[in-house]
Amino acid sequence: MKATVWGARGSVPAPGPETNRYGGNTSCVQVSLEDGSELVLDAGTGIRPLGLAMTGTAERIHILLTHLHMDHIQGLMFFAPLFHPKTDVIIYGPASPEASLTDRIARYISAPLSPVEVRELPCQVSFRDAPDIEWQIGSASVRASSVAHRGPTLGYRITEGDTSLAYIPDHEPALGASLDSLGDEWISGYALAKDVSLLIHDAQYTDAEYPAHMGWGHSRITDTLAFAHRVAAQRLALFHHDPMHDDDMLDGFVTDAAERWRERGCDPAQIAIARERRPLDFARPRAPGASPSSASAPGSAARSPDVTSA
Amino acid sequence: MPEAQKPLELILARNLLSSISTPAFLVDAEGTLVFFNEAAGSLVGRRFEETGALGPREWGEAFGPFDAAGDPIPWDQLPLTIALQHGRPMHSRMHIHSSSGDLHDIEVSALPIVGTEGFRGAIAIFWPVGGEDGSAA
Numbered sequence A: 001m002k003a004t005v006w007g008a009r010g011s012v013p014a015p016g017p018e019t020n021r022y023g024g025n026t027s028c029v030q031v032s033l034e035d036g037s038e039l040v041l042d043a044g045t046g047i048r049p050l051g052l053a054m055t056g057t058a059e060r061i062h063i064l065l066t067h068l069h070m071d072h073i074q075g076l077m078f079f080a081p082l083f084h085p086k087t088d089v090i091i092y093g094p095a096s097p098e099a100s101l102t103d104r105i106a107r108y109i110s111a112p113l114s115p116v117e118v119r120e121l122p123c124q125v126s127f128r129d130a131p132d133i134e135w136q137i138g139s140a141s142v143r144a145s146s147v148a149h150r151g152p153t154l155g156y157r158i159t160e161g162d163t164s165l166a167y168i169p170d171h172e173p174a175l176g177a178s179l180d181s182l183g184d185e186w187i188s189g190y191a192l193a194k195d196v197s198l199l200i201h202d203a204q205y206t207d208a209e210y211p212a213h214m215g216w217g218h219s220r221i222t223d224t225l226a227f228a229h230r231v232a233a234q235r236l237a238l239f240h241h242d243p244m245h246d247d248d249m250l251d252g253f254v255t256d257a258a259e260r261w262r263e264r265g266c267d268p269a270q271i272a273i274a275r276e277r278r279p280l281d282f283a284r285p286r287a288p289g290a291s292p293s294s295a296s297a298p299g300s301a302a303r304s305p306d307v308t309s310a
Numbered sequence B: 001m002p003e004a005q006k007p008l009e010l011i012l013a014r015n016l017l018s019s020i021s022t023p024a025f026l027v028d029a030e031g032t033l034v035f036f037n038e039a040a041g042s043l044v045g046r047r048f049e050e051t052g053a054l055g056p057r058e059w060g061e062a063f064g065p066f067d068a069a070g071d072p073i074p075w076d077q078l079p080l081t082i083a084l085q086h087g088r089p090m091h092s093r094m095h096i097h098s099s100s101g102d103l104h105d106i107e108v109s110a111l112p113i114v115g116t117e118g119f120r121g122a123i124a125i126f127w128p129v130g131g132e133d134g135s136a137a
Helices: A047-054 A101-106 A221-231 A247-263 B008-017 B038-044 B056-062 B079-086
Strands: A002-007 A028-032 A038-041 A060-064 A088-093 A124-129 A135-137 A140-146 A154-160 A163-168 A198-202 A236-239 A271-273 B024-028 B033-036 B090-097 B103-115 B118-128
Touching (some): A002 A047, A038 A047, A088 A101, A198 A221, A221 A236, A221 A247, A247 A271, B008 B024, B008 B103, B024 B038, B024 B056, B033 B038, B079 B090
Parallel strands (some): A088 A124, A236 A271
Antiparallel strands (some): B090 B103
16 A cells, blocks of 8 residues: 555645645545555545546546545546546545535535536546445455544545555544543544554644634644554654645644654654655654654654655 | 444533533443533532443432432433433433432433434433522522
8 A cells, every 4th residue: 555645735725835845735645555446535636636647547546535624625626537438436425414425515516616517527426425334445445434523524544454544634532631531432533543554644733723723623733642642553644734834834843743752752753744745654663762863854854855754 | 443432423422521510421322321521420429430331220220310209210211211212302300319318409401412323322411400499509
């Protein structure tokens, strides 16, 4: 399994010279399986350049939407494979008692927001509520589970052989309760992320920013680290960067996160930050307690083109 | 992957109840009392950390709800049980005794919790009644 980030920004696209290194596109991660199956996690604006890169390379594409907030679906109408008649696109998303997934997405892919309707898409497209039991896509098993965010929202766990990925880009597991005070079974997303090889997780806010945004459905870095620690993730990729966080800020953010991870007695090489067009590393860090300088030093790594470790 | 994860609806409900000072119980779809908050603990004289989860009939018996005549209220007539078994809200007035033997006159409102994947459990909110006019204390 390989995972490549095509958009790591949260809330709204944030293009510009201040965000060139980490990128301004919203949530989208490509997951390529050993058998050639292609999965796309969320359809933020990052899916547009992904679609251009994928054109003609995959006959069937599985898009797994965590939820239908705009920053997770905004790129869907600009995903080139949707306009190829021979491409089969299967879109999964959270069920809602209010309306079908098709109807809810059609609100975006319809007038006055879109010149094209869902029924006009040339590809073979189908919409499915994510099953509440584990299911198979190609060589991977996939599991979806509701997580704490505003509105129906899923996290996903993808397992292929000994490698697993948990994708929880919008998540506020510590809303109203300290993670340290909760039993495992009472932590949102715990089962999805337990012992995962790579956890891609919401890290939208600094601790100082969080009080003004409590209840908005996102995590402060302290809770992101606490969650990753509780689930014993082998690697953590900080994701869903706040649009107000420019490259220089994110350099310091991941450096601080890695240091705080070290203070927990863990290997700072386990901490990464998602950056557009860069793969994420699944490999277990070499040895607990390794010096960050022996991996890619926090901060200096962010300056360099290496996103896979902080 | 662990399978013991509580449904999100119960997790959010517990987080809410643990953050408020209104006494409240939370039961899961099987009727197990999976949490009560500090305010409820003050009312019944025990903390949840002491009792842990209680089975469907255990919690009914543990807190011994009585009617106005002092007779025990059958478990299947309690508001929380009705919310669980019939999936509808229920409100009633009753008496309970704390672990120290104190008798409390309370009103109870029970609400079912229904998630996108079906029935998840119920919440019961308690309100101690005090004063000669029966107003809430």
